Amino acid sequence: GVAGYPEKHFEAPNMKTDFSFLKKKVELGAQFIVTQMFFDNSKYVEFVKMCRENGINVPIIPGLKPITSSKQLISLPKIFHIDLPEDLSEAVLKCKSEKEVREVGIEHMIAQCKELMKIGAPVLHFYTMSNPGPTKRIAEAIF
Template identity: 40%
Template sequence: MKISEMLKNKRTVSFEFFPPKKEEGENVLYETIKELVDYKPDFVSVTYGAGGSTREKTVEWTTHIKKNYGLTTMMHLTCVAADANSIDAITDAVDAINVKNLLALRGDYPADMPEEQRKGEFRYAADLVGYLRKKHGDKYCLGVAGYPEKHPEASSMQSDIENMKRKLDAGGDFIITQLFFDNDHYFRYMDILAKNGINAPVVAGIMPIINIAQVVKFTQMCGATVPQFLVEKMDGKSEKNQFMTGVEYAVEQCRGLIDAGVAGLHFYTLNKHGATEAVLDRTL
């Protein structure tokens, strides 16, 4: 089913997984999926390495989830270093497993790639969205990424919003946000979108913090900020203590979003089930 159709009727709950590199990680992910299926997600998504580095694995995991659990799946697809042929090859693979939902992304350029080499066939996600819409009409529901704290490369929030308009005008159906830890960022973002005439559904990206040092490092790369009081509360504490604080915080965050009428909650699971389960047990 298309996610855009679901979003018309309900608040969705979804889980994001990434294709592990090693067998050990694969075993963890098999187990995680098995556990989280009990929560009857509206859809799950599988990430795609920028430059196509996980292409086969992304298709394999999407196939596994769809075939064995019958869940609605969304495959992420990045256009960095891609051309029409490589994108067509992916959509052929997607069609073969009857997936109807794609998250159309640019992906990140390797930090050392010179500017002149970045002008590929699809420079921005909007180019990929436009290509997919033009070639495939309404066959796919297309999600796009949104940044409540602004994309790190954007010169201003307004220029990032102009980009969002381009992605939606090109055929994007709904938005999933980058993770954020302070609901005020989300609420402000929703206001800015509305003021700019954007009313596509915005699914909130949630990541329960279970290891503060890891999350602080990770968020520096994606431009999200961790509230200082949480850093102070969790830093140096035991694994169990951090887990409990992180879950507690995410529960409050989800409740606040639900009260405000959020379109959906998308959990960045990091391929683990414990924290997502603990949050859902106390939220839904």
């Protein structure tokens, strides 16, 4: 398996270049792609579409991570070069405690996972970052 970036790898100058490297990885034997985390399913759908249009036909597994802290509104985009949907960031900003933030993140991820399953994601991959509790709750809610 190899990594794929629905929002472009930060070192790639553009998506075309990013897809050419991804295609090369598949041509060299990758049997599946696990994506970088994303929070907007339309980015996954577009990524899969672009992969197929570029001759990349292996399974593409969505990489997911629930928001569990208000600090992640800044740290995740900075470290992973991803965008957070406005509705999610606004919901987090309205929270009065970190416990509320965690609940918002879990509920958002449950809805995101249900939609991904509905549109045919082959499986779901969770980045737990040494914090498996939220993922356990998400899995219990969707399976």
